[in-house]
Every structure is written in structure tokens, then in C-alpha cells.
Amino acid sequence: MDLRLIGSSSPHIKDKVTTSRVMLDVIIALLPAALMGVILFGWRALVNIAISIAACVLGEYIWNRAVKKPQTIHDCSAIVTGLLLAMTVSPRTPFWMLIIGGLFAIIIVKQLFGGIGMNFLNPALAARAMMMASWPAQMTAWQAPNWMSAMSTEGLTVAVDSVSSATPLALQSLIISNGGVTSAQLPSYKDLFLGNVMGSIGETCALALLIGGIYLIIRKIISWEIPVLFAVSSMVLSLALGLDPLFNLLSGGLMIGAIFMATDYTTSPMTFKARCIYAIGCGLLTVVIRYFGGYPEGVSYAILLMNLVVPLLDKAFIPKSFGTLIEKKGEAAK
Amino acid sequence: MINHFKGGIHPPESKLTAGLPTIDMPVPKQVVIPMSQHIGAPCEPVVKKGDHVKVGTLIGDSSARVTCPIYSSVSGTVKAIQPILTAAGTEMTSIVIETDGEQTLEEGFGPVEAETKEEKLEAIKRSGLVGLGGAGFPTWFKLTPPPNEPFDILLINGAECEPYITSDYREMKENPRMIMEGIMRVLDITGIEKALIGIEDNKRDAIEDLIALDPAYDRIKVISLKTRYPQGAEKQLIYALTGRKVPPGKLPSSVGCLVLSISTVSFIESYFRTGIPLVKRRITVSGGAVANPGNIRVCIGTSLQDVFDFCGGFKEEPRKIIMGGPMMGVAQFSMQNSILKQTNALLALTEDEINTQKESPCIRCGRCVNACPMNLLPLQMNALIVKGRFEAAEKYHVRDCIECGCCSYVCPASRHLVQSFRYGKAELALIAKAKQAAAKGGA
Numbered sequence: 006m007d008l009r010l011i012g013s014s015s016p017h018i019k020d021k022v023t024t025s026r027v028m029l030d031v032i033i034a035l036l037p038a039a040l041m042g043v044i045l046f047g048w049r050a051l052v053n054i055a056i057s058i059a060a061c062v063l064g065e066y067i068w069n070r071a072v073k074k075p076q077t078i079h080d081c082s083a084i085v086t087g088l089l090l091a092m093t094v095s096p097r098t099p100f101w102m103l104i105i106g107g108l109f110a111i112i113i114v115k116q117l118f119g120g121i122g123m124n125f126l127n128p129a130l131a132a133r134a135m136m137m138a139s140w141p142a143q144m145t146a147w148q149a150p151n152w153m154s155a156m157s158t159e160g161l162t163v164a165v166d167s168v169s170s171a172t173p174l175a176l177q178s179l180i181i182s183n184g185g186v187t188s189a190q191l192p193s194y195k196d197l198f199l200g201n202v203m204g205s206i207g208e209t210c211a212l213a214l215l216i217g218g219i220y221l222i223i224r225k226i227i228s229w230e231i232p233v234l235f236a237v238s239s240m241v242l243s244l245a246l247g248l249d250p251l252f253n254l255l256s257g258g259l260m261i262g263a264i265f266m267a268t269d270y271t272t273s274p275m276t277f278k279a280r281c282i283y284a285i286g287c288g289l290l291t292v293v294i295r296y297f298g299g300y301p302e303g304v305s306y307a308i309l310l311m312n313l314v315v316p317l318l319d320k321a322f323i324p325k326s327f328g329t330l331i332e333k334k335g336e337a338a339k
Numbered sequence: 340m341i342n343h344f345k346g347g348i349h350p351p352e353s354k355l356t357a358g359l360p361t362i363d364m365p366v367p368k369q370v371v372i373p374m375s376q377h378i379g380a381p382c383e384p385v386v387k388k389g390d391h392v393k394v395g396t397l398i399g400d401s402s403a404r405v406t407c408p409i410y411s412s413v414s415g416t417v418k419a420i421q422p423i424l425t426a427a428g429t430e431m432t433s434i435v436i437e438t439d440g441e442q443t444l445e446e447g448f449g450p451v452e453a454e455t456k457e458e459k460l461e462a463i464k465r466s467g468l469v470g471l472g473g474a475g476f477p478t479w480f481k482l483t484p485p486p487n488e489p490f491d492i493l494l495i496n497g498a499e500c501e502p503y504i505t506s507d508y509r510e511m512k513e514n515p516r517m518i519m520e521g522i523m524r525v526l527d528i529t530g531i532e533k534a535l536i537g538i539e540d541n542k543r544d545a546i547e548d549l550i551a552l553d554p555a556y557d558r559i560k561v562i563s564l565k566t567r568y569p570q571g572a573e574k575q576l577i578y579a580l581t582g583r584k585v586p587p588g589k590l591p592s593s594v595g596c597l598v599l600s601i602s603t604v605s606f607i608e609s610y611f612r613t614g615i616p617l618v619k620r621r622i623t624v625s626g627g628a629v630a631n632p633g634n635i636r637v638c639i640g641t642s643l644q645d646v647f648d649f650c651g652g653f654k655e656e657p658r659k660i661i662m663g664g665p666m667m668g669v670a671q672f673s674m675q676n677s678i679l680k681q682t683n684a685l686l687a688l689t690e691d692e693i694n695t696q697k698e699s700p701c702i703r704c705g706r707c708v709n710a711c712p713m714n715l716l717p718l719q720m721n722a723l724i725v726k727g728r729f730e731a732a733e734k735y736h737v738r739d740c741i742e743c744g745c746c747s748y749v750c751p752a753s754r755h756l757v758q759s760f761r762y763g764k765a766e767l768a769l770i771a772k773a774k775q776a777a778a779k780g781g782a
Contacts, residue, residue, distance in 0.1 A: 011659050011693070012672040014758035016744030018350060018502070018665045019694035024702055024751045080699065122700045122752075226704075270703045275716060319719070326739035327345070327713045328574060328584035 024121075028081035030226045034217035035088055035265065041213040042206035045150035046096035050206045056100050058087030060107025068116045082121050086110050089129035089265060092207025093258060093305065094136065097146045106132040126312050127269045130305045137305075147172055147203040172203045173256035177248070178301035197255035208258045218264035227268040230277065231284040235263035238288030246296050259291060262304035272312040279318035286311045342582050344575040346712040347567045348745045350666070352541060353502045356625050361509050361634045364649045366438050370413050370640030372398065373425055373433045376680040377469040378476050379405035384434055390417045395445035395616055398434050407477040408467050411436060412618035412638035414443040426662060426669045426676050433677075436640070448614040459528045466610045467617040467680070472496060472507070472571070472600035473663060475681035478607070481599070482529060484592040491595040493525060493534035494580050495604060498564060498571030500539060501664025503625045504684040507601040509634045510621065511538070511545040514605055518549070519556045521608035526558060529597065534559045535580045536601075541566040568666060569743040573598050575712050587739040602683075617680055624650045628657035628687035637678050644674040646685055657687035658695075665692075666744040696753035707746035707756060713739050717746035717756045724763040729770060737763050 042050045065083040069076050077083075087107055094103070110132035115124045137144050171179070173192050180191075192202045200210025207214075221227045239259060240250035253259065258266075267273060267287050274280050287307050294303025375381035382399030386392060392411040399409035415438035422430040453459040464479035484490050495518075499507045511518065522534045538546050540563045549561045564570050564579050574585045576598065583594040591598050606617065618639055625632040630651030637646060643660060647653065661668040662682050678685070707717035716735055723732040737760055746756045 008657065008660075008674065010657070010670070010672055012670045013659075014755065014761065015661075015663075015668055015670070015742070016666045016747050016757065017659055017661055017668065017670065017688060017693050019696060019748050019750070019753060020348075020350070022706070022749065022751045023696065023753075024699055027702070027704060027751050077699075082702070120700060122702045270705065275703065275705050275708055275718065323716065323719075323735060324714045326587045326715060326736045327578075328586045328589075 024080045024082070027226060028085050030221065030224050031085050031265070032081065032088060034220045034226070035085075035092065035207070037213035037216045038207045038210055038261065039088065039092060041200050041210035042092060042096070045152065045200055045209060046148055046206055047151060049148075050091075050096045052100075053094075053096060053098060053103060053206060054088060054091040057091035057103045057107050058084055060104040061087030061090070061111050064108045064111035065116070068112050072116075074120070077121060080121060083111055086115070086128045089207075090132055092261065093129060093133050093205050093266075095144065095146055095204075096148050096206050097143075098136075099143060102136060102140060102143060106136045109135055122271050124271055125316070126309055127266055127272045130266055130309055130312075133305055134309060149203060150201055150209065152199075152201045172301065173197065173252070174295065174301040177252070177256070177295070181296065191249075191252060192256075194251060194255065197252070202256070204256075205258065205261075208261045211255045211260050214260040214264055218260075221264070221268070227264075228277075228280070230280050231268045231273060231287075232263040234281055234284035235259075235267055235288045235291075238285040239292050240288075242289050242292040246292065248292070248296065253292065253295065257295075257302045258304035262291070262308055263287070266305070267308050267311070272315055274315050274318045274322070276319075276322045276324055279315075279322040283311050283315065283318055286314065341562060341564065342579050343565060343567070344570075344578050344712050345714060346710050346745060347569060347575075348710055348748050349567055350502050350748060352566070353625075354505050354508070354541075355503065356505045356623050356632045356634050357508055357542075359505075359509075359633045361513060361621050361636055363636045364638075364641070364646065366413055366440055366442055366638060367641050367645040369418070369435060369437050369642075370638055371423060371433050371435050371642065371675070371677045372409060372412065372640035373423065373431045373677060373679065374399045374409060375431050376409065376475060376639075377407040378474060379403065379407065379480070381431065382406060382409050384420050384432060386411075386417050386420075386434065388417050388420055391415075392417060392436060393443045393445040394618055395448060398436075405477060405480055407469050407479075408465060408616075410467050410616045410618050412640050413438040414441050415439045424673070426671050444615070451611045451614050456528060456530075462611070463528075463607065465616070466606075468603065468606055468610065469617075469680050470600060471602040471606065471620060471681060471683065473667070473681055473683060475679070478599070478603060481597065482525070484597070488590075488592040489595065490529055490531050490592065490597045492581060492597070493522065493529070493531045494577060494591075494596055494598045495522060495534060495536040495601060496571050496573075496576055496598055497536050497538040497542070497545070497601045498576060499542070499601075500566070500568045500571040501666050501668075501684070502568075503686055504623045504664050505625075505634055506621045506623045506683045508542050508545055509623075510602050510605050511542070511549060515545075515548050515552055517605045517608050518601055519552055519559060521604035521606070522559050523556060524608055524611060525597075525599065525604055531597065532558065536561045537564050537570075537576055537580050538562070539564050539566040539570055568745065569712055569741070572712065572741055572743055574741065587736065620678075620680065620682070622646070622678060622682055623684040624686075625684065626657065626661075626686040627689040627692050628653045628655045630654040639678060639680055641678045642675050643671060643678070643685060646678065647674070647687065653687060655689045658690045659686075659688045659693045661686040661688065666748070667742065694753060698754055699752040701752055701754055704751060706749040706751065710745040710749045712743060712745060713741055715740060717760075718754075720763065721754055721756050721759045724759045724766075729763050729766045732763050733767055738767060740764070 061083040110128035114128040114131040243250040243253040290307035380403030396411045419435040423433040468478040469475040660671040
């Protein structure tokens, strides 16, 4: 037999996990929340998601063609970015805005810095921040979910006009700025947990996000410390500032941020200790922005700010090789 | 009592040959014996072309401090002495012997008569024994600790954590008493009080067999270890059995440990009984491409081609021939390469068994960080080394990498992590050498 032998370095075997498989798991984990988004906000949510994904994938395809780089759309990371982007904005976001956002995420935030694994900001969040700064009015035009009962809608309209109705966090902000005196009523925990409130397509249903998060932890795609410490630190600071910790955990983008955004591989630290500091930073900054800031919501800015600290955290926490501690003790003894 | 090292992986065990008793392979027509099958100075041939040699005739020796003599594994005629390209990619003087099929034994072999410790160590040196588990460190040298680092415990490595390989397992099944006697002998030579045998719990019957012999050997304790690669890596094994951590850059003797493999201690005993040096060994021939996998005893110097022919050839096209295990073994490019003293397995893997995934960009998922048993950051070291920033990679402790391959095994992007670390370490060694030379030149 004429043998065609491969002579490469060890190891010669590998497990079955690939980059696209990892991304596929993230997509699977996002599906419950995306599905809830479609149920709550109707067909428009589905079209938004499709447009955002198409913009991201096409943007990556065209970029790679234009700069003659190997095609990378099969790694599915652009799909994840597109899905996340659509899920973190209002269901009433105009299509053209989503397309610009998707292209910005992929080309400016991701590809200009070297593509997958090289970007220092979370692409979907950076795009969201850009859209928020560019088109604040359209970005905060919300839509009442299909389930919302007439009564609770009535409660909301007392505080705000019907075109740009209020999200739970906007109500909280209103309460804070009025010194606690307002006729607005915060939604119930049950409505928050099931997603029966106004908000971005994918952020309202805490239950669906939790299912996705548990899936990711079981599949070992993410580790527990970032989502858990993000949530816990935000609740602790909420309590200290006299806010309702559970309300702050369940409303706005905290769940989707803690589970899907802060855990983004490229923009989160590599070692356990650094991840803990990063997650706590995200949680604290979120509440600081919510309480003291001009915006009612702080999750995306908190994560983006902590993204910037990641390279420093990675440098600060280079682990010692196995066995190093003993050596130090020995030297001290001498 | 038993400690679990951090990280590691659990690849499919694929121990296809576990239940197959060892069979002897007939003497091949020719053997090619390289003059370096150990860590240390290579040997010089002590025979000439045309000489007649017997089984156990000394054919290579050296006067260097760290070395190990080499014996003929066959009886026959020296056909050539010439440099031959080895699997490591370097040329090595090798002795080609045409066999006569008689396998006549060299005269004068008999039970080893040695009284003092020095005589016994010298005997082990003359046996040509190197660690049979893989690296090929001369055993006699290992048994001599630095004066300020005395041994206080003997650890026997029966983990056999690499997939496919069953050669130590077969030794435990077939010669348990020989192993125990060998351990007693090493304890006697070195003056160590007690020994621990560490065996992965996927070899339960071997553990039970050895425990059944235990009462007679109360200084030896058999310990069941979690099946987790790289359980058999020296530092990880020492930690699992004793809780001691070998500092980076140090040898096991720095924490009072002497580590030998199952097959190594068993050979020591058989050598002291017969006086026949190391000329044959058991290897596991396995992999999806091999027609009849098995555990076979072969003459050192037998070509890979002859071994595979004996095992019925290939039933499928092999894409990788590996000497050693699939995690740390060396891919072979020629079927004419020889079985060496430290070869414990010969694998022929099919396209489906090997990793054929192309390298893609790192996504910083951190799987390599979780898998690394040395607590390193493989992704960071790789990123620096591919940019040629070797000294920066050194700050990430690349030199402490044991090349176990766990990081590459779990990498979703199939980054060539271990390969880059080997490259980085080699470059760092060159840099250190250049610095040394510059310092000398300056002075």
C-alpha cells in the first residue's frame, strides 16, 4: 500500500467541539428568549431579528471578500452578533437602523480590529450604544407586549404618552427623580419574570433567558461566575441604594447582559479571579448608571466599560505554574 | 489522601487491546538499532561492519557521564553502520544487523551478582535500561539522586493514561509478582522505606490483582487514581499520590520522590534474575487501521513495517502512524523507522480517528486554560509565540509546559498550541545560549 502519512505535531486527536459548534450552542441558548420576543411583540420582532442577522452575516461576507481574507461566516459568530443586536433593541426599531447597526457591529467593531477573537468591545453592544447615541428617539420608542392587560397599560399611560411608553426601568427612573412620588406603578415580579413588560425584543422574559443561561452552563460554554456575580453584585448595590433588588435583577437588560453579553469570550477575562472582578464591576456599574445616571438603563454601558478593563485584568492575573507556591515557601524558609 | 490535579481531559480510552495476552513476534530479517535511545550522550558503535553479534552483545557504548549502553537484540551479522534519519528529524548513527534467525544468546549471562549499592547501580547501568514509559531517561541515573535531595518515597507509575496503550496493563496482568519483586529490589537498592503504585481506576482488575498480592509486600501500597489524562505525567502523578508539588524546572527528587514505570521495575527484577540486558520489549500495536491489534513483544530495532506486517497489515488506510500514544506520541513519516527502547505503542490511526480540522482564529473561549494541568494560559502563550515574541511568552511560563496536549485537544479552533510551545521553548533555548555566549565574549 502506498501510504500518504501526515507528520504533524502531537496531540493527534481532538474532541468534537469546534468554533461553529460553540456559536451554535449560544444560538440555541438564545432561542427561548427570541421566541418569547416574537410571541410578545409579534411578527415585527421576527423580521427585525432576520434583518439584523442578515446584515451581520452579509457584512462579514462582503468584508472578507473585499479584503481578500478567508471566508469566516461559517463559524456562525456573525449570526450570534446579529441575533443579539436585534434582541437588545426595541421591536419598533426601523429596518434601516438595524442594517446600519449590524454593519457597524461587524465591520467597525469586529473586523477592523482583526475579526473574531480580536475585538475589544462586544460588537452587538457597541452597535447598540452607537445607535442609542445617534437616534435616541427611535431607540426608545417601545411597544406594549401582546399579553399586557388593559389595566396595567392604563397604569402606564398615566406617566407617559402612548407613543413612547415606558419600560419598567424608565418608571423606576421617574420614581427616583420624583423622590418616590408618582402615580406610576411598577410592574409585578410575575410580569417581569414572564416578560409581560415593555422593552427590547429579547430582554423582557427573565425565564427564557434563565433557561438559555442554564443550558450554556451545562454545556460548559460559559462558566457560572460571570452571570452569577454580575447579578449578585447588582442586587447588593440596589439594596444599599434603597432600590428593589429583585426588580432591578429582572428588569431591563440585566439578565441578557449577564448571561449573553458579559460572557462573550473575546471581551471577558481568561482567569477565574479576573472574571470575578470583571463581573462585579459590571454589576456595580449597571446600578450606578441606573441610579445616578441620566439613562434609566445601564447594562450595556457597564459591560462596554468593563470590556475596556479586560486587557488590564488579563495582565494583572497571570497564574503561577503548578508547583510554584511550594518553591516560594521553600525560599522563604531558607 | 488522593489528590486531583487541576485541569486535564478525558478522551475516549480506546483500549482495544486490553484483553489480548502478549505474543512474541518472530525475529525479523533485519534490525536497525540507533545509537541514541535515551536522554544523554549518544553511544559510539563498538562493533564493525561484518562482525558477528549475538543476542545481548554490546554494540554501542559511551564514556560520557549520562548515557546508556545498547545491546544487539538479535544474532546475526552487522551489515552496515550508517547515519539514518530518525523520527525526531535528526540523523543518528545506526547499526544495521542482518539476522540469522538462531537468536543465539551471548555467553556469560546469569543472575546478577552485586553486593554493594554501587555495584547494583552499575549493574542497572550495564542492563541498558531506560524508562520504558516514554521519555527514555537512563534508569541508573534516575536512581542516583543529588546528594542534597534524598528520596523518601518510591512511586510506581501504572496510570497508563494515554488512550489505546495497554502495555503496562498487560505487564500488571501477566507478571504482577515480578513487578512487586522489582519494587522490593529498588527499595532495597535505594534504601527507600515505602512504595506507592498509582493505577487509573479504569484498570480495576489489575488493581485487584496487585492488591491480592499485597500482604506479602507490606511496604508497597496500591492506589487507585481517577481516570483522567495526564494522570501519568510525572508532576501530576506525584501530586495525586503524595500531595507534593514539584516546583517548575525541578526534578521529582526535589520533593523526595523517585518515579518509575510498571514495566521498568519489572524489567529490573528480570534482569537481576537472568542478567539479560534490555533487547526486547512489549508494545501495543493498535488503532483503527490495524488489521489485528495486539500486545506484542518485539526485538528492539525492528522496523515499523515488519511490526505492522506481523499484525496483519492494514484493514483501512492509515493517515497517521504514531510511535507512542495519540496525545504525546511522535507521528512517523517512514515505515523503516525502528522500535526503540522507550517505544510503548505503535498506532496506525485512520482519517476518522485523527484531528484533521484546520487551524482558525482563537476565540478566547478559555477551554485551554481550564484543561491545562500546569495552570498556564495556552491561548496567551500561543498568541505571543506566533508573533515571535518569545521572551514575552516566557513571562507566561511557557517553559513549564509539559506538552501533554490537553490544550490542543480541547481547542475549538484547533490551534496548534503544543506545536507553538515546542517552537517557543526551542527559540528561548537559543536565545539563552546566545546570551551566554555574549556574556562570555564580553568577559
